Amino acid sequence: MMTVITRAYLADGLEGKNYHTLEADSGQAALDAFQGQQPDLVLLDIKMRDLLGYDVCWRFCHDPVTILLPVILMTGVSPEERVKGIEARTDDLPTKPINCPKLFARAAHSCVSRSTMRSFKLKPHSWVSNRELRVKLEQETKLAEVASMVGDIGHNLKIFLCPF
Numbered sequence: 001m002m003t004v005i006t007r008a009y010l011a012d013g014l015e016g017k018n019y020h021t022l023e024a025d026s027g028q029a030a031l032d033a034f035q036g037q038q039p040d041l042v043l044l045d046i047k048m049r050d051l052l053g054y055d056v057c058w059r060f061c062h063d064p065v066t067i068l069l070p071v072i073l074m075t076g077v078s079p080e081e082r083v084k085g086i087e088a089r090t091d092d093l094p095t096k097p098i099n100c101p102k103l104f105a106r107a108a109h110s111c112v113s114r115s116t117m118r119s120f121k122l123k124p125h126s127w128v129s130n131r132e133l134r135v136k137l138e139q140e141t142k143l144a145e146v147a148s149m150v151g152d153i154g155h156n157l158k159i160f161l162c163p164f
Helices: 004-016 027-033 053-062 079-087 100-120 130-161
Strands: 042-045 071-074
Touching: 004 100, 027 042, 027 053, 042 053, 053 071, 053 079, 071 100
Parallel strands: 042 071
Antiparallel strands: none
8 A cells, every 4th residue: 555655755756747646545535536637647556445456447447538547556466466457457567666767757658658549549458550550640641741732732822812
């Protein structure tokens, strides 16, 4: 279970990296705190006093409002317990003791990954091949090129129609 001091230390570190933080001292408090909120990231301990981190993670990942929310479960437990975290669809499972620079890098990576999923309108935790991602990226690139050409045509048409 994460102590108040550990939570405060992690919150300070994340706020120093321009993350807005919200703290909760239990799983149910976390679920309640995030009602109507869209945080960038959720850090959970697996062992909490009421709900397990797996359960909270599972709820976030199955709620249409928070489905794209990156969740990192911090653990000090056995490899078997880590499997439960993966089944709950966590984005990462760092082990305790927490290495803060590594955790902050993982947090940034999880946020970027989810942001990419949002921009490509991908479903989380679905298997997407590199080929499918390349096709999506090519489509986005072509759309950007067409938009640029349309802008150029409009500019040239304006110059043609109103030369002075």
